[in-house]
Amino acid sequence: MKHKTIGVLGGMGPWATLDFFEKILRLTPAKTDQEHLRVIIDNNPKIPDRSPAIVGTGEDPTPAMVASARTLQQAGADIIVIPCNTAHYFYERVQNAVSIPVLHIMEEVVTTAREEVPSARVLGILATAAAVSSGLYARACARKGIEVVNPDPASQQVVNRAIYAVKGGQVGPEITAGLKKVADGLVGRGAQALVLGCTELPFVLKPQDVPVPLLDSNQILARAAVRFATGVPLPTPT
Amino acid sequence: MKHKTIGVLGGMGPWATLDFFEKILRLTPAKTDQEHLRVIIDNNPKIPDRSPAIVGTGEDPTPAMVASARTLQQAGADIIVIPCNTAHYFYERVQNAVSIPVLHIMEEVVTTAREEVPSARVLGILATAAAVSSGLYARACARKGIEVVNPDPASQQVVNRAIYAVKGGQVGPEITAGLKKVADGLVGRGAQALVLGCTELPFVLKPQDVPVPLLDSNQILARAAVRFATGVPLPTPT
Known part of the structure; x- marks a missing residue:
């Protein structure tokens, strides 16, 4: 081969x-x-x-x-x-x-979600505000019968700050703590798994930081x- | 610009x-x-x-x-x-x-050696057996009036094993310990600085592992x- x-x-x-x-x-x-x-x-x-x-x-x-x-x-x-x-x-x-x-990438993530967390009907999305507002994950999920929950506006700002902190080489414990809180909020609103829907976020959040399966898009x-x-x-x- | x-x-x-x-x-x-x-x-x-x-x-x-x-x-x-x-x-x-x-790469390393460790007249070379035997560093150093010391044949085998351990994804503490011993041997024979003359070796040996300046070619x-x-x-x- x-x-x-x-x-x-x-x-x-x-x-x-x-x-x-x-x-x-x-x-x-x-x-x-x-x-x-x-x-x-x-x-x-x-x-x-x-x-x-x-x-x-x-x-x-x-x-x-x-x-x-x-x-x-x-x-x-x-x-x-x-x-x-x-x-x-x-x-x-x-x-x-x-x-x-x-x-x-969204098709691959949603296919993987169905395979690896088949019971999950609701995914929490951690992505840029632009990716969230343009519905990139929402549409890919809808095609597979999965719902999404997105951060509220204030929490979305926390996510964006985390993403640009990685780009600027400035990740620290307080950035991770902020994102953990956002992740917990999504779980509280019904997310049965979370998507690291931005390829900067693996530098901020690890599987052990969240109480549900974490799907790393990268x-x-x-x-x-x-x-x-x-x-x-x-x-x-x- | x-x-x-x-x-x-x-x-x-x-x-x-x-x-x-x-x-x-x-x-x-x-x-x-x-x-x-x-x-x-x-x-x-x-x-x-x-x-x-x-x-x-x-x-x-x-x-x-x-x-x-x-x-x-x-x-x-x-x-x-x-x-x-x-x-x-x-x-x-x-x-x-x-x-x-x-x-x-050898020209860059030797130029840097002259700039950063100007007192060093003898460099110890950690590289593949083929790189050592073909004199890649020896010639580049000679052009700048620097001598090299290379590992003896048994020690050179230790270096080669370390390099191929990185390639195979199998680095561990015993690999590092073996290379530290080789490095110490070169220092004992007069090396005033050591060259990581193989780009796999930064995965094995760090500056704090050796008693002289370590020049990382990568x-x-x-x-x-x-x-x-x-x-x-x-x-x-x-």
Whole structure:
């Protein structure tokens, strides 16, 4: 079985891309260099911030994302992954620009939720305000008969601050404590599992910090990519 | 000042490439995604192992390295770095295949040694047996009037085992203890500073493990790359 090459449309943000790369390495069954997977990473943090673009106050990141996807395809990638949830607002235009498949992080997360926490009918979503308000998880969940609960506006500000603290390299215990409180609030409102729906958040919140299963979107995307590259079929989309 | 793009000819091995990427992020003065540097990484662990090729028992990695360098140039890299010391045996053929500069890890390490440990006239080299026997550090040091001491054959086997333990994801305290003993032996033979002359070794040995300054080749290469990309001039080669 010849391994396939993973292309990473990265840099959104760079720490999340680093975390994604590490997860790929940890998930790959390998005892030598050569048993590991080829991964081509375009870590391009110069791509304009997704959140302001979605709410109409910032530059459109799509041209830079499309250019990066084409670069990855040209460089030899067999599949593209985007370790940034909010960037999936622009997913269609990226997928339409290349002939190789682009994994969809929300679809992978929701499929995993159904497999690993089959009893969960309500997921709590921790993501950027722009990702939440544009309904990226709500729609993917609705297609599988799952409800979502989102933080109230004040709590959403706490989530956003945590995300930008990671981007700024300034995570500390008080950032984690704030996010734990938000997570507890979502559980109190019925969430039976929580989604780390922003790839910066694994630097802030760990499974042991919350009382319900924690679905790490970056880990789930990395696992899907490794499955594709090593030849284990991806879960069938429904 | 427009930042330049760093191309990483990586995967030799993948954990060293991950460590290099993390060092780039830590060394970049940035509080937002966009202040970070674009880094294109071709993590290609399928490149044949460098050590057997050098001693004549394995496939030549140069064609794959040349292809990767050209891919990085084509993708938009302004400079190439190779976070693998042993691979620098094949440096000339890679540099000759592209029109952008390829940093040379031994030159960067020796320049840094002169700057940061100016009193050191003797460096102890921790590197693969193939890198040591082919004199990669010895020649670069000799050009700057620095002597090297290398491990004796039994100790060199300990170093090689440590390197391949990292590649296999099997580092533990006994691996570190063994390498500390080798390091102490080199200091006993006159080394006034030690070179982690293999990019796997930062996973095994830390500055606090040794009684003399420890020059981490992966850290030095990352710093040189960040200097280039952010516009701070590289140290002048002499």
